[in-house]
Amino acid sequence: MTVLLTGLPSAGKTSLATAARATLLAAGHQVEILDGDVVRRELWPELGLSPEDRERNLTRIGSVALLLARNGITTIVAAIAPYAHSRAALRAAHAGIPFAEVHIATPLEVCRRRDVKGLYARQARGEITGVTGVDAVYEEPVDPDLRIDTSLEDVGESADRLVDFILHGPVGSRARMG
Template identity: 40%
Template sequence: MMDKSSNVVWHMHQVTHADRVRQMGQKPCILWFTGLSGSGKSTLANALEGELFRFGHHSYLLDGDNVRHGLNKDLGFSDADRVENIRRIGEVAKLFVDAGLIVLTAFISPFRSDRDLVRNLVGEGQFIEVHVKAPLEVCESRDPKGLYRKARAGEIKHFTGIDSPYEAPEQPEIVIDTGADDLETCTGQLLDFLVARGAVSRGG
């Protein structure tokens, strides 16, 4: 049987990555928001994208639930499916970075090896791991989708933090403590981080 990829050749584009970077005036990267369900990943990523847009930057937000409505709707929540979910997202995010965008991804992504896989897809400094940190009891008290309640009742299996592990980042680029700080503070911390890194400016 022929290998599926044996006749596939990468097509070089006339417009290069460097061309897009110059045109957009920003440093493309992946902001990978990881944390427990209810930690505030999607809320924080959404708020940050609003600020980036306000300052004239080009970004796109990939949210875990939204992606599972289309690209990954065939995947469940077993460990194997979680790995494939992140692999696909990593490949999509890599393409967005090549296009010159700042990509915000909000996924539990519980396994370090999967996050490292995505880090290795892009260039040095283009993967920014954002640990959205909040104690389990805080996340569970928020429970915006009622998922913890269902997991505790045995209605949901393989739920991160209950019957499936979460491997917290060991050396993330930045830790945002949503259990201690409000949304405005957390968003400001991230924006300050990106400005200090030279990825964006508040002047667009």
């Protein structure tokens, strides 16, 4: 199964992926995380943040996720994934393999206050442009399989909901097929 955590910088994608992995590993599952930040640095450092490169990034992440998920590994993708068409393509690539889109729907103002990596502040100071949600587009998922607003609960509570969803699905069945 592949679970895409999509959302703005500082929404909580990495924190939730990490916490969910710990719980799933303890329960005996095989789990991998593909974090946009990490795979960009380690696997394809040549990609930047242009719309084309963001699209390529998710396509490549999808290829790796598919290999893992196909082999029974629960694969959590933590990436901004700003474009609806890229997310739809990722789902389509998982034909026959369970896939879920989880919108980490933390309000922009909360993300901006957290600013874990200082991106919002750097954009406000005019040092960088193209920060997703501010001066680069984030197309909000209209029909995600799950929505988590991390401004409403702590990491443990959000992670519990994510794990419950991964194990049992929204209505007791696993996420819908890709």
